[in-house]
Amino acid sequence: MNDAPDVTAAPDLASMARQAAFLLVQGRADAAAALCGHIQAIDPNLETFGAFVDLLIWARPRERLYPLVRALVDAGFANPRSFDLLAATAIWAGDIPAARELTSPERFLSITRLHGPDDPDLAPLVAELASGLEHYDRPGDRSIRMGSRRNHLERSDSPVLRRLLDRLWRVACDYVDRLPADPANPFLRARPAGLVLKAWSVVSGAETRHLPHLHATSWVNGVYYAEVPPVVADVAGRPGWLRVGPAAGRGFPAAGCGAGGWEERWIRPEPGLVVLMPSHFTHETVPLGCDQRRICVAFELHPAPPGQAGHSH
Ligand SMILES: [Fe+2]
Known part of the structure; x- marks a missing residue:
């Protein structure tokens, strides 16, 4: 190991995730879904999705996030991590039926x-x-x-x-x-x-x-x-x-x-x-x-x- 910068470093997925969240907050669900899909193609397990969630919660009261996340899912970013977030935002919004659509045992x-x-x-x-x-x-x-x-x-x-x-x-x-x-x-x-x-x-x-x-x-x-x-x-x-x-x-x-x-x-x-x-x-x-x-x-x-x-x- 040495201290030289790694010029072949992977793209900064957390920054990309925050950028996708900005797009979503700006009402650009299609662009946000496309960028999230790009991140997923690099990191299938979406380990940096937490950065996306953190920025959303910073940018908007969490009880108002459900429509944004629903728009993201409807725009095609549909996978376990976005379903989990969608269910959480439904509960934060007080929309229990919407949450149960995803969580009902x-x-x-x-x-x-x-x-x-x-x-x-x-x-x-x-x-x-x-x-x-x-x-x-x-x-x-x-x-x-x-x-x-x-x-x-x-x-x-x-x-x-x-x-x-x-x-x-x-x-x-x-x-x-x-x-x-x-x-x-x-x-x-x-x-x-x-x-x-x-x-x-x-x-x-x-x-x-x-x-x-x-x-x-x-x-x-x-x-x-x-x-x-x-x-x-x-x-x-x-x-x-x-x-x-x-x-x-x-x-x-x-x-x-x-x-x-x-x-x-x-x-x-x-x-x-x-x-x-x-x-x-x-x-x-x-x-x-x-x-x-x-x-x-x-x-x-x-x-x-x-x-x-x-x-x-
Ligand atoms: Fe498991």
Whole structure:
């Protein structure tokens, strides 16, 4: 390393994000959406979207931001980060029905059972999911803390993994098929023409957790639980549980997480359970807090690249 300036530095995405917010405040939603799309092409995970949000909140009272963000979404910047912001601005505006269009667990959160505890694939599956792991300590670009993953399960030729992914694909297709067609709903309107599934395992120990996050590059995401330790029976501490609901610090009314506009749900893992949600649904996990092990598979439905063979919907 030396101290010479990096002449090949990436464009300043935070400055571009603030510029896009200025355009939006000036009523130029099309130009703002185009610039946001340009940022997204460079940084698909939109890590600097916070700069866009911060400038909007600085420029306008937050209870007046909903029409601006709605115009941005309608102009084509439609993805989990803009849906999450749209839901927050609806709550700040006091428009609970508009928020629920995007956040309703009754409409959009699916909890089903793929199999019971005696599934014959379970033992070889757990062995596969716990092999080939990469450890993650505190990565700056991911929500996982102190846990291990086997990445790219969809690239494996293992028969037991192929069977699992086929089963998850069918459950995911059932979920997508149950979603109504509603052109007025930004999330439903964003349904990709074709989908592909990507998946990775997560092996959690005593300290593993996931910070509140959403899945910015997919349309729908989910989790399947393969091995669940006894400690999850603690309904007070909820170790190893999944929380789906707004992150803290959004400035929502204290009672009931957004006064009914953005409810939270707590899910206790069970072997065979599958949870599906829109990718703009923020979620997090609680550490086990003891020397036990939980193994799950996280998966995402992405828009299929043009002409891609394989899973399509
Ligand atoms: Fe997640």
